Amino acid sequence: MSAQEAPPGWHIRPETAADAPSVEALNQSAFGPGRFAKSAYRLREGVAPVAGLSFVAVENNILRGSVRFWPIRVGGHEALLLGPLAVDSPQRGRGIGIGLMQAGIAKAHDGPWSAILLVGDEPYYAKVGFARLPPGRVKFPGPVDQDRILGLSLKAGGLLNLSGQIRRAQIDEPVCADGAGLG
Numbered sequence: 001m002s003a004q005e006a007p008p009g010w011h012i013r014p015e016t017a018a019d020a021p022s023v024e025a026l027n028q029s030a031f032g033p034g035r036f037a038k039s040a041y042r043l044r045e046g047v048a049p050v051a052g053l054s055f056v057a058v059e060n061n062i063l064r065g066s067v068r069f070w071p072i073r074v075g076g077h078e079a080l081l082l083g084p085l086a087v088d089s090p091q092r093g094r095g096i097g098i099g100l101m102q103a104g105i106a107k108a109h110d111g112p113w114s115a116i117l118l119v120g121d122e123p124y125y126a127k128v129g130f131a132r133l134p135p136g137r138v139k140f141p142g143p144v145d146q147d148r149i150l151g152l153s154l155k156a157g158g159l160l161n162l163s164g165q166i167r168r169a170q171i172d173e174p175v176c177a178d179g180a181g182l183g
Contacts, residue, residue, distance in 0.1 A: 009059050009060075010057050010058060010059035010064055010094070010096065011057070011058060011059075012055050012056070012057050012058075012099050012100060012103045013055065013056060013058060014052065014054065014055055014056075015054035015055055015056045015066060015068070019056050019063065019066070022056075022063040023056065023063065023066045023068075023086075026063060026065070026066055026086045026088060027066075027084050027086050029086075029088070029089070038119075038142075040081060040083055040118075040119050040140065040144075042140075042141045042142055043070060043072055043081055043140075043141065043166060043167075043168050044070050044081070044168075045168075046168070047070055047071065047168050047169070049068040049069060049070050050068075050069050050070065050071055050080065050108075050111070052107060053068070053069040053080070053104050053107055053108055053111075054066070054067070054068040054069070054104075055067050055100050055103045055104055056100075057087070057096045057099060057100055059091075063088075064087065064088050064091045064094075064096055065085075065086060065087035065088065065091065065096040065097060065100050066084075066085075066086055066100065067082065067083075067084075067085045067086075067097075067100040067101060067103075067104050068082075068083070068084065069081065069082055069104055069108060069116065070083075070169075071113075071168075071169035072117065072166050072167065072168065072169050073166070073167045073168075073169045074117070074138055074162040074163065074164055074165075074166050074167075075161070075162065075163060075164045077114045077115075077161050077162055078112050078113050078114065078169060079113050079114055079115045079116065079117055079158075079162060080108055080113045080115070080116045080117070080154075081116070081117055081118065081166075082101070082104070082116050082117070082118040083118055083119075083120075085097055085100060085101060085120075087100075097124075098127055098128060101125075101128045102128055105128060105129070105152065105154075108154055109154055111154075113154050113155075113158075114153070114154060114155050114157075114158035114159075114161055114162065115151050115152060115153050115154055115155075115158035115159045115162055116130075116151065116152045116154060117133075117138065117149065117150070117151050117162075117166070118130065118149075118150050118151075119140070119144055119145070119148045119149055119150070120148060120150060121148070122147075122148070122150060125150050128152070129152050130150040130151065130152045131150060131151065131152070132147065132148075132149070132150055133149045133150065133151050133159070133162075135147070137149075137162070137163050138151075138162055138163060138164065138165075138166050139164065139165045139166060140166055141165070141166065141167075
């Protein structure tokens with residue numbers, strides 16, 4: 001969804017460095033400190049989100065939602081991990097989350113990635129084309145409910161080629177052996 005297609009009142013634009021504190025506050029509010037313990041977060045540690053694939057929804061200069069995409073590898077294939085997708089609680093139901101995902105997915109089609117994966121509720125994410133992967137097809141680093149692993153092909157056959165352990169595609173920051181950042 002482009003800014004022109006967004007409902008009146010809010011628009012979607014690429015995230016900027018100045019948005020980072022507001023995005024972090026939104027993620028804290030939406031997911032709390034427990035988000036750091038999730039398996040999907042392990043894939044984000046020490047890795048920067050893909051430049052050009054982070055978007056925010058803004059209304060009257062107030063951040064209403066955000067989405068980021070992260071590089072991952074599954075087998076020998078480059079893919080993306082969607083998340084977190086966060087929308088300010090009072091703003092849910094306005095199409096902000098769907099619009100953010102549509103903006104990111106549209107832009108991701110231009111890149112080298114074969115597919116996008118996420119852990120989430122199928123009825124919601126199916127609205128933009130995600131479907132449940134067969135149990136055991138891909139393995140997250142840590143416990144994940146197999147029924148919540150969803151995928152979307154970006155290239156013909158993109159999901160068919162993905163199987164095995166999901167790994168971080170790159171490390172942008174030095175990390176200790178256990179994955180914690182060096183301070």
